[in-house]
Amino acid sequence: MNLSTTPLSPPLSAPLSSATISMMLADARLPVGGHVHSAGLEPALSGGMPAAQVPGYMLGRVRTVTLVEAGTAVVARHVAVQGTGQGVFGAAQLAVALATVDRAWAARTPSRAVRDVSRSLARGYQRLAGTLWAEHPAVVASALGSTPPGPTLSRPVLLGVIAAAAGLDAESLVRLVVYDDAQTIAAAMLKLEPLDPAIPPGWVLAACAAAEEFVTDLAALTSADAIPAWGAPESEGWAEAHSRTTQRLFRA
Amino acid sequence: MTSIRLCAAPGRARLETRAGALVPRVIETGPASARVALVAGGALLLGGDEVRLSITVGAGCTLELEDIGGTVAYDADGLQSTWTVEATVEANALLIWHGLPFVLADGANVDRRTTITLRGHGALACLRETIVLGRTGERGGAIDLHTTVLTTGGADPQTSDVAEPLFVERLRVRGAEPVPGVLGGHRVLDSLLLLGTRAPAGSDGPGAAAQLGPTELLQPEGPASIARSLQHEAHRSLLTPVWTHWCAHALAVHAAALWATPADATDGFDNRMPAPAHALSLGSRA
Numbered sequence: 001m002n003l004s005t006t007p008l009s010p011p012l013s014a015p016l017s018s019a020t021i022s023m024m025l026a027d028a029r030l031p032v033g034g035h036v037h038s039a040g041l042e043p044a045l046s047g048g049m050p051a052a053q054v055p056g057y058m059l060g061r062v063r064t065v066t067l068v069e070a071g072t073a074v075v076a077r078h079v080a081v082q083g084t085g086q087g088v089f090g091a092a093q094l095a096v097a098l099a100t101v102d103r104a105w106a107a108r109t110p111s112r113a114v115r116d117v118s119r120s121l122a123r124g125y126q127r128l129a130g131t132l133w134a135e136h137p138a139v140v141a142s143a144l145g146s147t148p149p150g151p152t153l154s155r156p157v158l159l160g161v162i163a164a165a166a167g168l169d170a171e172s173l174v175r176l177v178v179y180d181d182a183q184t185i186a187a188a189m190l191k192l193e194p195l196d197p198a199i200p201p202g203w204v205l206a207a208c209a210a211a212e213e214f215v216t217d218l219a220a221l222t223s224a225d226a227i228p229a230w231g232a233p234e235s236e237g238w239a240e241a242h243s244r245t246t247q248r249l250f251r252a
Numbered sequence: 253m254t255s256i257r258l259c260a261a262p263g264r265a266r267l268e269t270r271a272g273a274l275v276p277r278v279i280e281t282g283p284a285s286a287r288v289a290l291v292a293g294g295a296l297l298l299g300g301d302e303v304r305l306s307i308t309v310g311a312g313c314t315l316e317l318e319d320i321g322g323t324v325a326y327d328a329d330g331l332q333s334t335w336t337v338e339a340t341v342e343a344n345a346l347l348i349w350h351g352l353p354f355v356l357a358d359g360a361n362v363d364r365r366t367t368i369t370l371r372g373h374g375a376l377a378c379l380r381e382t383i384v385l386g387r388t389g390e391r392g393g394a395i396d397l398h399t400t401v402l403t404t405g406g407a408d409p410q411t412s413d414v415a416e417p418l419f420v421e422r423l424r425v426r427g428a429e430p431v432p433g434v435l436g437g438h439r440v441l442d443s444l445l446l447l448g449t450r451a452p453a454g455s456d457g458p459g460a461a462a463q464l465g466p467t468e469l470l471q472p473e474g475p476a477s478i479a480r481s482l483q484h485e486a487h488r489s490l491l492t493p494v495w496t497h498w499c500a501h502a503l504a505v506h507a508a509a510l511w512a513t514p515a516d517a518t519d520g521f522d523n524r525m526p527a528p529a530h531a532l533s534l535g536s537r538a
Contacts, residue, residue, distance in 0.1 A: 240468045
């Protein structure tokens with residue numbers, strides 16, 4: 001049996017809960033290449049950040065770059081839902097609208113190393129979306145938007161597109177982005193600075209709890225201009241330095 | 253509100269200044285250029301102060317701003333002050349501003365906003381901003397830094413008024429609560445922004461950066477370069493060689509844009525023309 005030509009089975013057209021979509025997207029076993037990333041942890045440790053500061057680093061991201069990521073995903077989701085729900089946009093117009101969200105993200109992400117990693121991760125999500133929700137207008141548009149010579153769309157924009165295609169609500173999308181970033185750090189920590197594996201999950205829950213105060217406002221975003229722009233200069237410097245090394249476990 | 257407005261005019265550029273909390277002092281003007289010093293009009297920066305500065309660099313002009321002395325935001329027991337700069341740089345114009353350190357004493361609470369709009373083709377800016385947490389022996393107060401760089405005036409008339417973000421950043425820093433990954437334990441955030449063009453590859457690249465310590469060159473997606481240095485003490489010299497290099501580059505790009513008139517467009521850059529006065533003044537200071 002040739003699995004690659006197996007028609008998509010009916011369950012995809014049946015309703016799925018946001019919880020199920022969240023679980024799948026947050027699962028490290030999802031084949032999108034997330035295992036080569038440490039959410040900046042390896043660059044930070046290589047750059048001299050003491051391991052004892054990892055919980056603080058995780059909380060720092062929750063209040064800075066993770067909000068940029070989550071806000072971008074929410075606005076991309078909004079654009080994708082608006083553009084497809086009312087049939088107002090053609091695929092080309094929707095691609096332009098998604099590209100606007102992507103440029104807002106890029107303007108908030110001054111490190112090329114960080115952008116490159118996000119766009120490379122996005123290719124995995126693009127492939128997933130193109131297989132599972134190939135007919136969805138936002139997925140079609142995102143494929144247009146990811147065609148060279150222009151830059152491919154970033155990971156948060158693809159997450160927003162998938163959220164629109166799969167029916168993931170905006171608040172769940174924010175929580176997914178927060179959880180994924182924190183859990184990526186926690187998992188990488190066990191490889192980089194081994195410790196009792198039961199400890200980092202507690203940091204993850206603390207990070208998720210710290211993000212709760214932002215969830216409602218972030219989930220209500222509709223405009224690319226309103227995406228948070230919190231930067232992390234020290235982390236950006238570490239990412240740039242890490243991108244030039246060859247002695248590394250994680251790409252970023 | 254302090255305002256500085258430079259516009260091209262027949263013979264000599266027209267410079268209009270208005271004093272506010274900051275007082276502009278004209279150093280020199282040229283056919284299409286001006287150098288202006290910014291002097292504090294009184295004790296700055298105290299709790300509740302609202303400093304506003306509006307800058308316009310008209311098409312084809314070069315405006316060079318110089319701070320006279322750094323700024324200290326004094327202990328205000330947490331009472332907020334604001335520092336707002338809005339600059340518009342028009343087509344083929346250049347803004348150069350070598351800001352001096354902005355020192356945040358314990359108990360200061362500052363909302364500092366810098367908005368730069370590059371309006372039109374060939375608009376350029378080269379800026380330095382140095383934020384220092386605390387005077388000697390202090391950890392430093394609180395600052396919210398908003399930096400917004402927009403470009404407008406694309407070739408397509410339908411979208412020429414649409415502002416496109418080039419660099420948008422917000423940092424909230426509390427000297428007493430260092431955050432790993434944001435500034436960590438560093439007390440100095442020294443930034444150079446080259447806007448409207450990219451820095452040339454070479455001496456400011458990673459090789460040079462390695463010699464400068466914790467300094468990184470960032471390459472935004474649009475036409476801009478950012479150099480950043482995080483330090484424990486205010487060593488002004490670290491980014492100074494990069495600043496000199498970037499200013500020279502901005503002046504060269506600016507001059508090339510101005511001189512690429514239709515008459516000599518086929519020849520490209522006409523290097524027989526004398527360098528403008530502001531280029532010489534910058535060179536002597538470097």
